[in-house]
Amino acid sequence: MKHIAESTVRRLSLYLRFLEEHRRKGLDTISSGDLAALGGTTSAQVRKDLSFFGSFGTRGLGYSVPALAHRIREILGLDRGWRVMIVGAGKIGAALAQYAGFRDRGFAVVGVYDIDPARIGRPLDTIVVKDQRALDADIKALHPDIVLIAVPTEAAQAIVDRVTKAGVRGVLNFAPTPLHAPAGVALRSVDMALELEILSYALTAR
Amino acid sequence: MKHIAESTVRRLSLYLRFLEEHRRKGLDTISSGDLAALGGTTSAQVRKDLSFFGSFGTRGLGYSVPALAHRIREILGLDRGWRVMIVGAGKIGAALAQYAGFRDRGFAVVGVYDIDPARIGRPLDTIVVKDQRALDADIKALHPDIVLIAVPTEAAQAIVDRVTKAGVRGVLNFAPTPLHAPAGVALRSVDMALELEILSYALTAR
DNA sequence: CTAATCTTGTGAAATGATTCACAAGCGCGA
DNA sequence: TCGCGCTTGTGAATCATTTCACAAGATTAG
Numbered sequence: 001m002k003h004i005a006e007s008t009v010r011r012l013s014l015y016l017r018f019l020e021e022h023r024r025k026g027l028d029t030i031s032s033g034d035l036a037a038l039g040g041t042t043s044a045q046v047r048k049d050l051s052f053f054g055s056f057g058t059r060g061l062g063y064s065v066p067a068l069a070h071r072i073r074e075i076l077g078l079d080r081g082w083r084v085m086i087v088g089a090g091k092i093g094a095a096l097a098q099y100a101g102f103r104d105r106g107f108a109v110v111g112v113y114d115i116d117p118a119r120i121g122r123p124l125d126t127i128v129v130k131d132q133r134a135l136d137a138d139i140k141a142l143h144p145d146i147v148l149i150a151v152p153t154e155a156a157q158a159i160v161d162r163v164t165k166a167g168v169r170g171v172l173n174f175a176p177t178p179l180h181a182p183a184g185v186a187l188r189s190v191d192m193a194l195e196l197e198i199l200s201y202a203l204t205a206r
Numbered sequence: 207m208k209h210i211a212e213s214t215v216r217r218l219s220l221y222l223r224f225l226e227e228h229r230r231k232g233l234d235t236i237s238s239g240d241l242a243a244l245g246g247t248t249s250a251q252v253r254k255d256l257s258f259f260g261s262f263g264t265r266g267l268g269y270s271v272p273a274l275a276h277r278i279r280e281i282l283g284l285d286r287g288w289r290v291m292i293v294g295a296g297k298i299g300a301a302l303a304q305y306a307g308f309r310d311r312g313f314a315v316v317g318v319y320d321i322d323p324a325r326i327g328r329p330l331d332t333i334v335v336k337d338q339r340a341l342d343a344d345i346k347a348l349h350p351d352i353v354l355i356a357v358p359t360e361a362a363q364a365i366v367d368r369v370t371k372a373g374v375r376g377v378l379n380f381a382p383t384p385l386h387a388p389a390g391v392a393l394r395s396v397d398m399a400l401e402l403e404i405l406s407y408a409l410t411a412r
Numbered sequence: 413c414t415a416a417t418c419t420t421g422t423g424a425a426a427t428g429a430t431t432c433a434c435a436a437g438c439g440c441g442a
Numbered sequence: 443t444c445g446c447g448c449t450t451g452t453g454a455a456t457c458a459t460t461t462c463a464c465a466a467g468a469t470t471a472g
Contacts, residue, residue: 001411005459006404013403014384031419040384043419044461051421059420060468076403077410084402095301101382101399146405170405172398176307178220178246186408188401192378193307195394196290197219197282198212199352199376202392204283205207211429237449249449250431257451265437265450 008049012072014039015046019069031062082107085144085168087159089114089122089129092174093150097124110142139166146170153177160187214255218278220245221252225275237268288313291350291374293365295320295328295335298380299356303330316348345372352376359383366393 018038022030032043032050039046050056050068053075057063073079084107086093096102097112112124113132122129130138139147147163149156149171156175163171164185173179173189181187224244228236238249238256245252256262256274259281263269279285290313292299302308303318319338320326328335336344345353353369355362355377362381369377370391379385379395387393 004411007459009404009407010400012407013400016403017383033419038384040386042461044463045459047419047421048460055421057420058468059466060418060470062419075407075410077406078403082402082406082409091301091304095297096398098297099398102402105399105403107399107402145409146402170409172401172405177223178244180246186405188405190396190398190401192302192305192396193311193313194216194219195378195396196288196308196313196352197222197284197311198215199378199392199394200283200288201215201218201281203351203376204281205210213429239449248431250433250452251429253449253451254430261451263450264439266439266448268449 002052004052008052009076011039011041011045011049012076015049016069016072016076016078019065019072023065023069028065029058029062030065030068032057034062078106080106082146083110083142083144084108084146084148085111085113085135085139085142085163086148086150087113087132087135087163088150088152088155089116089119089124090150090152093148094124096148096150096174097127107146110144111138113138136162136166139163139168144168146172149173149175149179151175208258210258214258215282217245217247217251217255218282221255222275222278222282222284225271225278229271229275234271235264235268236271236274238263240268284312286312288352289316289348289350290314290352290354291317291319291341291345291348291369292354292356293319293338293341293369294356294358294361295322295325295330296356296358299354300330302354302356302380303333313352316350317344319344342368342372345369345374350374352378355379355381355385357381 015035018035032046035046036043056068056071086097086109089112093112097109109127112127112129113135114120114129115132119129120131147168149159151159153175156173156177157179160171160179160181164181169185171181171185171187176191176193178189179187221241224241238252241252242249262274262277292303292315295318299318303315315333318330318333318335319341320335321338325335326337353374355365357365359381362379362383363385366377366385366387370387375391377387377391377393379393382397382399384395385393
């Protein structure tokens with residue numbers, strides 16, 4: 001398949017949420033214009049995004065809400081469960097482990113790890129923090145699809161190296177630094193301080 | 207000034223971190239190629255990014271680390287302190303309130319608010335959670351520059367409406383839904399579930 | 413059945429971002 | 443002072459994304 005822009009994937013994710021919300025309201029069809037209004041984009045953008053994957057709409061009518069939702073779930077790979085491990089059980093790691101938004105969307109937390117003895121054994125929601133020394137063996141045993149990195153900046157790259165060596169192919173980094181992963185590994189970063197700095201620019205610029 | 211792409215601002219933020227790290231190592235100059243290698247981009251990209259704001263380098267030599275860092279801080283508006291309020295003291299709000307990464311980069315948390323009586327009065331790091339009913343008055347009194355939204359999805363838009371009406375011009379949303387703000391307000395979202403879904407796509411696609 | 417009305421799907425055009433490629437400036441050593 | 447080597451700054455070219463514009467398919471009302 002042709003390469004799809006990240007911006008398109010991001011929007012598909014949003015469309016899916018709008019479709020679920022729409023369905024909850026009992027509505028059965030939706031037009032590209034409706035989706036565009038919800039997502040702050042244009043109807044042409046919505047149709048173009050969808051057109052990369054086929055044509056699911058009915059001219060004159062719009063899209064079937066359940067059918068389109070199902071198809072987007074398929075495209076994004078959300079029609080299967082994903083297994084997630086969290087490394088680092090500090091403030092952010094603990095918050096992530098207990099964040100219902102992940103579970104709700106099909107991401108199951110199968111392990112939380114830390115090196116600090118004070119944190120090991122602590123229960124977080126339904127899961128207990130384990131010793132980070134068990135990480136490699138647990139990756140082999142539980143084969144998580146994605147690892148969330150919530151350790152201090154200095155330790156982050158080492159964790160990426162370690163988990164990718166153990167076979168993990170997806171990494172989501174919360175440490176405020178760019179990390180590097182071998183080819184074939186999908187790595188993304190959520191950098192909250194960076195987002196604040198972009199806001200700072202927006203409030204300053206002119 | 208001409209409009210600057212968000213991708214450029216994001217990279218400037220990264221360059222600044224690399225410069226600070228470089229300075230800690232005692233190095234006094236750095237070339238666009240060095241910065242590019244650290245940030246996973248190209249030297250031409252670095253020079254183009256900087257060129258939007260003037261020319262700070264010395265041909266044949268590179269950039270003065272302290273001078274460039276100072277200039278980028280100026281560009282991003284980090285040469286002044288920013289006052290931040292957090293609305294929502296659940297798992298995520300509490301983690302944000304205690305996140306040292308903000309403080310370190312010049313963002314001071316001046317208030318944390320919640321509606322749940324069980325949370326009000328709870329100390330988080332150096333600050334105590336206050337009753338959300340005090341929010342409007344406190345905005346008037348403490349004039350925060352930026353509000354972080356860490357409330358449940360359903361409540362998020364109402365908070366945006368409320369704080370922008372009270373005069374706040376910067377909002378960083380952590381609820382997993384797009385929010386809308388009046389013109390003149392800078393609003394960004396950090397959507398962790400969305401990032402996981404983009405990873406899901408990357409691990410699925412083809 | 414026909415006409416009027418919607419809305420999709422998609423090439424083509426426009427806009428935006430990145431990469432290329434190179435002239436020109438500067439430091440350093442001889 | 444001169445020449446060499448290095449690195450910047452920047453138009454031009456390329457590549458990517460968004461927007462435009464419209465033919466064509468589908469529904470509904472009469």
